[in-house]
Amino acid sequence: MPTTSPQLQLATITSREYRPPGFWCVSIRCPDIARAAGPAQYAALDLPGGFAVRLPLGIFTVKGDDFTVLFQEWGERTTRLAHAAIGDSVSCIGPLGNRFSVPQRGRHAILAGGGLGVAALWLLARDLREQGVKATIVIGARSADRVVGVRDLAKHGFDVEVCTDDGSAGFAGTVVERVRALRRPDVIYACGPRGMLRALCNHAEREGIDCQISMEETFGCSMGTCWGCVVPVRRGSAQGTSYPRAPGEARDYDLARVCADGTVFHAKDVVWV
Amino acid sequence: MNGPNSTPLDTQVIIGGAVLRNPTIAASGCYNRGFEFGSIVDVSRYGAVTLKSITRYPRLGNDMPRIATTPAGMLNAIGLQGPGIEYFLAHEAPRLTTVPTAVIASVAGFTVDEFADVAAAMDGLPNVVAIELDVSCPNVDREGVCFAAEAGSLARVVEAVKARVKLPVIPKLMPNVADLKPIARAAQEAGADAISLINAVRGMVIDVVRARPMLANRSGGLTGPAIRPIAVHAVWEVAQTITIPIIGIGGVEKGGDALEFLFAGATAIGIGTANFRDPLVHVKVIEAIEAEMQRRGATSVDQLTGLANPGFVGKPVARGAPVASKETQH
Numbered sequence: 001m002p003t004t005s006p007q008l009q010l011a012t013i014t015s016r017e018y019r020p021p022g023f024w025c026v027s028i029r030c031p032d033i034a035r036a037a038g039p040a041q042y043a044a045l046d047l048p049g050g051f052a053v054r055l056p057l058g059i060f061t062v063k064g065d066d067f068t069v070l071f072q073e074w075g076e077r078t079t080r081l082a083h084a085a086i087g088d089s090v091s092c093i094g095p096l097g098n099r100f101s102v103p104q105r106g107r108h109a110i111l112a113g114g115g116l117g118v119a120a121l122w123l124l125a126r127d128l129r130e131q132g133v134k135a136t137i138v139i140g141a142r143s144a145d146r147v148v149g150v151r152d153l154a155k156h157g158f159d160v161e162v163c164t165d166d167g168s169a170g171f172a173g174t175v176v177e178r179v180r181a182l183r184r185p186d187v188i189y190a191c192g193p194r195g196m197l198r199a200l201c202n203h204a205e206r207e208g209i210d211c212q213i214s215m216e217e218t219f220g221c222s223m224g225t226c227w228g229c230v231v232p233v234r235r236g237s238a239q240g241t242s243y244p245r246a247p248g249e250a251r252d253y254d255l256a257r258v259c260a261d262g263t264v265f266h267a268k269d270v271v272w273v
Numbered sequence: 274m275n276g277p278n279s280t281p282l283d284t285q286v287i288i289g290g291a292v293l294r295n296p297t298i299a300a301s302g303c304y305n306r307g308f309e310f311g312s313i314v315d316v317s318r319y320g321a322v323t324l325k326s327i328t329r330y331p332r333l334g335n336d337m338p339r340i341a342t343t344p345a346g347m348l349n350a351i352g353l354q355g356p357g358i359e360y361f362l363a364h365e366a367p368r369l370t371t372v373p374t375a376v377i378a379s380v381a382g383f384t385v386d387e388f389a390d391v392a393a394a395m396d397g398l399p400n401v402v403a404i405e406l407d408v409s410c411p412n413v414d415r416e417g418v419c420f421a422a423e424a425g426s427l428a429r430v431v432e433a434v435k436a437r438v439k440l441p442v443i444p445k446l447m448p449n450v451a452d453l454k455p456i457a458r459a460a461q462e463a464g465a466d467a468i469s470l471i472n473a474v475r476g477m478v479i480d481v482v483r484a485r486p487m488l489a490n491r492s493g494g495l496t497g498p499a500i501r502p503i504a505v506h507a508v509w510e511v512a513q514t515i516t517i518p519i520i521g522i523g524g525v526e527k528g529g530d531a532l533e534f535l536f537a538g539a540t541a542i543g544i545g546t547a548n549f550r551d552p553l554v555h556v557k558v559i560e561a562i563e564a565e566m567q568r569r570g571a572t573s574v575d576q577l578t579g580l581a582n583p584g585f586v587g588k589p590v591a592r593g594a595p596v597a598s599k600e601t602q603h
Binding site for chain 2: 046054219241247251253273
C-alpha cells in the first residue's frame with residue numbers, strides 16, 4: 001500500500017463546524033498536506049496546552065488548500081481543538097500512514113464506515129470516482145442522531161446507505177449485516193470499531209473478497225519510533241516485524257505499527273487476539 | 274546568533290571519551306533506529322541519538338494497550354520489543370551509517386551475561402560512540418531483578434560490560450529508589466564512564482469505566498514534562514557525589530528545561546517524549562544553550578554545568594576560561 005513522505009508544517013485553522021451530538025469538523029489550511037493526502041492518511045496536530053503527545057486525526061475531506069478533520073469532543077486534546085479560534089496556528093505533521101490501494105477501473109467496491117470511521121472514506125471515494133471504480137458506501141451508527149458525514153460522502157456521486165443499530169434511520173442493523181446482504185464486491189474497504197472490522201474481515205475471508213481495513217490505536221510518536229500502537233499480524237506478512245521467534249514465546253505472530261506500517265492493513269494479515 | 278566576524282560557538286561535549294558535536298541526545302526508546310524522524314527534521318542537529326534498547330533474544334514486548342496519555346506526560350509499557358542482537362546486527366546495524374550524527378547503542382538484559390554479550394556485540398559498530406545500559410526499564414518483569422535498584426547488582430553489570438567493551442559505558446539509572454547516591458557511586462566505582470539520569474518513573478493509570486488498569490502491563494513508565502522536577506533533582510543530587518559526566522533526561526521540551534539540567538550538573542541533555550510533540554525540540558534546545566553561553570561569556574558548554582549546584586563535584590574537561598559566575602560558587 002502506497003505511502004508518502006510526511007511534512008512538518010505550521011498551518012491555520014480556517015473553520016469549525018459543530019455537528020450534534022458532539023462531533024466537530026475543523027478545517028485546517030495547509031496546502032502541502034491537503035494536496036498530498038490520500039485515503040486513510042492522517043495528520044498529527046500539536047495543540048497548545050500541557051500535552052505530551054500530538055493528536056492524530058484522520059484526514060476527512062480536502063478542498064483546495066484546506067483539509068478537514070472529523071472528530072468527537074472527548075478528551076482534553078479534542079476539546080482544545082474543538083474550541084480553537086479561526087486563525088489560530090496549529091503545527092501539523094502529515095500526511096502520515098499508508099493509503100488504501102485503489103483497484104482497477106470497472107471493479108466494484110464497498111466502503112464500510114462505522115461511527116467516526118467514515119472519516120477515512122471521503123478521500124477514498126474521491127479516488128475511486130476518479131479511477132472509474134463503482135462503489136457503494138455503507139455507514140452506520142448506534143442511532144440516527146449519531147450518523148455523521150452522509151452529505152460529505154454523497155458528494156462523489158456514490159450511493160450512501162445508512163444503518164442504525166436501533167433502526168431509527170435507514171437499515172435496521174449493523175454495517176456488517178448490510179454488507180453481507182449486498183451484491184458481492186471485488187473489494188471491501190472499512191474503518192470503524194474493532195468489532196465491526198473483525199466481523200468484516202471474517203466475512204471477506206469466508207467469501208474470498210479482498211479487504212483492506214484502516215485501524216485505530218492510541219499513538220505515542222505517530223512516526224513509527226515508539227512501538228506503542230502495535231497490531232498483531234500474520235508471521236511473515238509484509239507490514240510486520242520479521243524478527244525470529246523469541247525463545248519461550250507463546251504468541252505466534254509478528255507486530256506492525258498502526259501509525260507507520262498502517263493504518264491500512266489487509267484483512268488476511270491481521271491476527272485478532 | 275553569531276556575527277559574521279565572531280568565532281562559532283564551541284558546543285562540543287565529551288561524555289566519557291565520546292565526543293559529541295553538541296550536548297543534545299535523543300533519548301532511548303523515542304528515536305527507534307535514529308533515522309525515522311529524518312523525514313521531517315534535521316537529525317544531524319542532535320549531538321547523538323540513542324537507539325531503542327536491544328536485548329539478547331527477540332522480544333514481542335507487552336500486549337496492547339501500551340500507551341496512555343496523562344497530564345503533562347505519557348505512560349508507556351512497550352516491554353522492550355525488539356529483534357534481538359543477532360537479527361539487529363544482520364539486518365538493522367548496517368543502516369546506522371545513514372544516521373547523520375553519533376549513535377549511542379542501548380543494551381537491555383535480564384542477566385549480567387546478557388548485558389555483557391550484547392554490549393560486546395555492539396562495540397565497534399559503525400557510528401556507535403558509546404553504550405548505554407538500560408538497567409532500569411520499569412516495564413519488564415525481570416523475575417525480581419532490577420539492576421539499578423541495588424548498588425551491588427549494578428556494579429556487577431557495569432564491571433562485566435567494561436571488561437568486554439572499549440567504548441564508553443553509560444548505565445541509565447532510575448529514580449524509584451530510596452537513595453540514588455550510593456547507586457551512582459557504585460556505577461562510577463565499577464568503571465562507568467558516565468551515567469544517564471533518569472529512566473521513566475513507574476506509574477499507573479486506571480480506566481474507571483472498566484475498573485482496571487489502562488495498560489495491559491498494568492504499570493508503565495511515566496515520561497514527559499510531568500517528571501522533569503524529579504529528574505532535575507536526581508541530577509542535582511547525584512552531581513554532588515560522582516565526578517563522571519551525567520546525561521540529564523526527563524521532560525525536556527524547551528531551552529530553559531535543558532538549562533535546568535545543565536545548571537543542576539548535567540554535561541548533556543537527553544530529549545525523549547518531547548520529540549513526539551515537537552520534532553524540532555533539539556534545535557530549539559541547542560539554540561537556547563548557545564544563547565546562554567553567549568549571555569554568560571562561556572566558551573564551552575561544560576562551563577554551564579553545575580552552575581546552580583554548590584556541591585557539584587564533577588570535573589568537566591577544562592576548555593577556555595571559566596565563567597565568572599561559576600568561580601564565585603566554587
